[in-house]
Amino acid sequence: MLEANLKQQLKTYLERITQPIELLASLNDSDQSREMLQLLEEITSLSAMITLQRTDDEQRKPSFAVRRAGSDMKLCFAGMPMGHEFTSLILALLQAGGHPPKVEESVIEQIKALEGELDFEVFISLSCQNCPDVVQALNLMAVLNPRVRCVMIDGALFQQEVEARQIMAVPMIYLNGRKFGQGRMTIDEILAKLDVNADARQAARIDAKEAFDVLVVGGGPGGAAAAVYAARKGIRTGLVAERFGGQVLDTLAIENFISVPYTEGPKLAMALEEHVKRYDVDVMNLQTAQGLTPAGDDGLITVTLANGAALRSRTVVLATGARWRSMNVPGEQEYRGRGVAYCPHCDGPLFKGKRVAVIGGGNSGVEAAIDLAGIVTQVTLIEFDGQLRADEVLQRKLRSLSNVRVIVSAQTTEVHGAQGKVSGLSYRDRGSDQIHRLELEGVFVQIGLLPNTDWLKGTLALSERGEIEIDARGQTSLPGVFAAGDATTTPYKQIVIAMGEGSKAALSAFDHLIRTSAPASKADAA
Template structure:
């Protein structure tokens, strides 16, 4: 199952295991069970602290638990954890085996102190880049706290469960048999949701924060670059973000980041966060900015949803963008019930079904191509009279026998039966006629909208809601700068956002030394 090179690498990792662990499988006669047994036997053969036994004591097959010998760890994989989940498997083995996690001591203590009984079930797909964060967070909680149990379930292998629970988006998390959350969640977000009082404690801590020289709002590529460049000047720097990494976390393949031929969004986001942590930057995660208040005392204030207020001599806004929605009846009602925005994540849940892709740009055509290899039929719907994707992508798309392309088509409504999508209606813009398509899934790929609603009335925004900036990244408010996809800067690309973030950090520093040269000139 594992090649010789990988086995050698794993032997090095498994040398960190300090406590004996046991892999206990439940299998049937299927091919996936045979693959799983081969994988577990290979793993057990790489360390004298890992043993494997087959007991067939669980209804889900194929599945296996990772047990700490003599302990009470509740951690199970239902399916074959390869693809994006292979790292989740390795981390689980190390953590159950006693290797210390990298999270802060405060976070680890918060996990150990959780009181109650928590049985988490997470449905994932092997092609989902959002799922490992959730799986790894819950596995860690199960490894540290015996009151937390976790089962990670490959939805593609357990279709009956997926149908019964109407799981139409991954990751989907259940807690004690009830829906808990959908979509990417960090360990901090999960803890904040189940640990009552955590949000209040965090807000209280922020209320005591001293003013910053530079406060970055947003943790994507622009925000990370800005924080690093500011911190390197030796000035007090903070970064407040809803989730570190931003939209990059939802990006699959990145092949145009100069000097890096290929990477993936979550991997890049983790590298960005680690780079920021190498400097004296105060990182404030799970913080949603709600209002910008320019001050007359030399400080700008950012009000947060938690109730806390942060103040700074300069502010850099890098709040990024999010998926643009169609804005038609039924879309919001059936989101995650057939309406999806990530074909890589949720595509495997629609195996053998009929889906539509909305949007004829590169993202839409790439999504249709990917989905065509999984689903029964793809209908691509484009508002314009022609597709806007690159010619090579269009050629590939039109070569696929199970793809239909509709241009000059305006989606007007999403139809459902109360629990899931059953179709959509569109208007033929050439004839004015309305048509209805029967299908089970709709993947929306029509671009991005800036996260700037909270800034209306505080500074100048373009008609599209983008923050208006000049060549130095200055906004209409003195001392407030902006960078990245939330601004009027052209070409929304990761590498451009990073460059803009670095530029506005230098602009903010230039602003500071001109305002308070006695305090800051030495840091130049």
């Protein structure tokens, strides 16, 4: 089951356990149960602090629970927590065994203060890079608060339950039997949704902050690089982000980040956050920028947030990135999460044995079609242009797959549904103008990105595509406001380029600061 090197690493981790834990296995006669039992026996053999028991407590089989001996605390796994979820299993063992979690004390206290009985179910796929964040957050809450319970459910293993609940996107979170959330959620996001007063308290704390020298808006590669370069100059630096990591969190394989032959988006996002936190940067995560006001007589630029708070700074670096572009056709939004998807790595396993379409013939679209071909019965790739735009090496791989059909010069016109989920789509042949319909169960949209700049319209110069216009130094049309990354007119939208542009924007902001007079301090004004 576990390779020798992995077993040795796991054994080293398990030496950190300080309290005995029990593995409670609910099994049947299936092959999956035998595989799970083998995994649990191997884990038990690695630590004298772990014991294994058979039980019929869990309704879902095969499943198992991690329980701290002598307590009611249980972390349940309905399915094999392998692939991306293996880290979730390791953390569950460590935290149930008394190893302290790496979270701020304020977060721990907020979790312990939650009231009421909170029973979470989170449906995942083992290939989903966003699912572990949710599983680990909920497991930690269950460790710290006896009123919280959590079970991870492998959607590919419990297909009947997935279909009964019409789950077509992961992670999908239920609380006390009702839908709670869908998609990647951090522990802060989950707590904010549970604690209705948390947002107001956070807004008050943010509004009371002193002015920054450099305020970075955005937590992706460009924003992280800008924050590091600004902080290294010894100036007061803040970073406000809707979600730290940005679009990188939705990226699986990264093979063109120079000097790193291969990494994955969530890993890179975690590394970015750790790097930023090595410096004196005031990070304000889960905050949405809503408005930008140019500098007034005090020399301070103001960024207002959706929660009503306002941040002030002598300079601002905008690195708000981009989001998935929508087709904007009838049925797309109606069936989003019910057959219309944007992440083939996350949601692909839920379409096992079904028919799907991929919209877009660039690298992302062709890569998605290749990945899905190994899971689904039939993939139809639809491209608006007269030919695919992906790299030739990807096109060769695509052409080698027998269950992939490519349609070019085609414009998707509508997504159809029945009984609450996708049943097909229509497209227009751009050559003959005829409308055709495809019967299928899933549509994966991969047609590029839109800059996150809607909130800046009318404030500074934007291109026809909505990108922030910048010069060679990253300067925008507003003095003291700089920009970097996918939200700008920089022609190539790549991680490594965003990092370079973010660094340049921060250096330009510093240069601006040393060439302009600082506003009077509160003490001087008094």
